[in-house]
Amino acid sequence: MKIRLSTFDDIPNIMTIIDDAKAYLASQNIDQWQNGYPNAEQIENDINKGESYVVVNDKNKIMATSMFTLRKEPTYKEVFDGKWIISEDEIYGVIHRMAIKKEFRKFGLATFLFHEFHLQLEEKNIKSLKIDTHEENMGMQSLIKKLGYQYCGIIYTNYNAKRLAFEKVISS
Numbered sequence: 001m002k003i004r005l006s007t008f009d010d011i012p013n014i015m016t017i018i019d020d021a022k023a024y025l026a027s028q029n030i031d032q033w034q035n036g037y038p039n040a041e042q043i044e045n046d047i048n049k050g051e052s053y054v055v056v057n058d059k060n061k062i063m064a065t066s067m068f069t070l071r072k073e074p075t076y077k078e079v080f081d082g083k084w085i086i087s088e089d090e091i092y093g094v095i096h097r098m099a100i101k102k103e104f105r106k107f108g109l110a111t112f113l114f115h116e117f118h119l120q121l122e123e124k125n126i127k128s129l130k131i132d133t134h135e136e137n138m139g140m141q142s143l144i145k146k147l148g149y150q151y152c153g154i155i156y157t158n159y160n161a162k163r164l165a166f167e168k169v170i171s172s
Contacts, residue, residue, distance in 0.1 A: 006043070006047050020102045038097045049071075053068055066113050071094070075155050075156060083153060092167075118170050129149075130152075130166070130167045135164050151165075
């Protein structure tokens, strides 16, 4: 199992994984990803920026996908009912659009992705990784808390959806 940057050829497989995740969230009555986001255009944009990743098995089958960037997240400028641990002025990593293929859930792939992104930040001496999730997405909240992320407050997406913001200090 390894992580690599996504290619345009990966988009159909990535969208299958994302569509699975959308159905899974809907089945739990979570309205996250139920408004046409993320879509293939967003994934193409991530690939163009070198920010889309996939986890592949030894047969090169895509098992998971995620977006990871060092660009500042505009919606993270303002945090309500809390604050970031590391200043917004410093460089930080951001994860968005993480999804695991249905048959590979519960195999630790999300933890594998987080670990890889933590290593990339450590190599660049970047101190912080930030992520947000839907307030009803208990699976993601449980995972990020288990991985040592701290709740930092509430942010609102560019389409005005409320999200819980979390951050982990990676290196000191």
